Amino acid sequence: MKKALFLDRDGVINLDYGYVHTVEAFEFVPGILDCIRRMQERGYLPIVVTNQSGIGRGYYGREDFERVTAAMLEEMRRAGIAISREQVFFCPHTPEEGCGCRKPQPGMLREAIRRFGIDPVASVMIGDKTSDIEAAEAAGVGRTLLVEKNGPIDCDKID
Numbered sequence: 453m454k455k456a457l458f459l460d461r462d463g464v465i466n467l468d469y470g471y472v473h474t475v476e477a478f479e480f481v482p483g484i485l486d487c488i489r490r491m492q493e494r495g496y497l498p499i500v501v502t503n504q505s506g507i508g509r510g511y512y513g514r515e516d517f518e519r520v521t522a523a524m525l526e527e528m529r530r531a532g533i534a535i536s537r538e539q540v541f542f543c544p545h546t547p548e549e550g551c552g553c554r555k556p557q558p559g560m561l562r563e564a565i566r567r568f569g570i571d572p573v574a575s576v577m578i579g580d581k582t583s584d585i586e587a588a589e590a591a592g593v594g595r596t597l598l599v600e601k602n603g604p605i606d607c608d609k610i611d
């Protein structure tokens with residue numbers, strides 16, 4: 453069974469200025485690309501799980517999210533990370549919709565676990581909000597790391 457490195461996006465992968473939805477505003481958190489690459493070398497499959505309520509609120513569209521995602525993945529690959537669009541899960545809903553995918557609900561993580569045959573207990577979650585950690589715990593993820601929003605990320609803290 454595979455093990456995953458679950459990653460929140462805003463504040464963990466990219467600097468969180470609130471509702472980042474353009475390539476121009478997408479800036480990587482210092483240390484994160486190196487961290488993901490090193491974890492991948494240790495056998496962890498990177499999986500992004502991100503709340504994107506800006507879509508449900510009408511601040512931006514799915515096409516904006518997809519454009520940013522494509523640019524993010526390209527930059528990750530350039531940094532030596534093997535990752536595809538299928539490894540990115542997002543929730544477009546507002547809190548009021550009461551969906552099962554918006555963190556702290558574990559829906560996105562459960563879907564990834566099912567789709568990729570991941571062993572949650574052997575997996576790690578990195579998030580900058582308690583809702584990230586709660587979602588991971590609800591999905592049975594074995595280890596969680598709550599980091600400071602916008603980093604820098606020190607990969608050596610993971611284990």
Ligand SMILES: [Mg+2]
Nearest residue numbers: 460462463580
């Ligand atoms: Mg975040």
Ligand SMILES: [Zn+2]
Nearest residue numbers: 543551553554
């Ligand atoms: Zn949702």
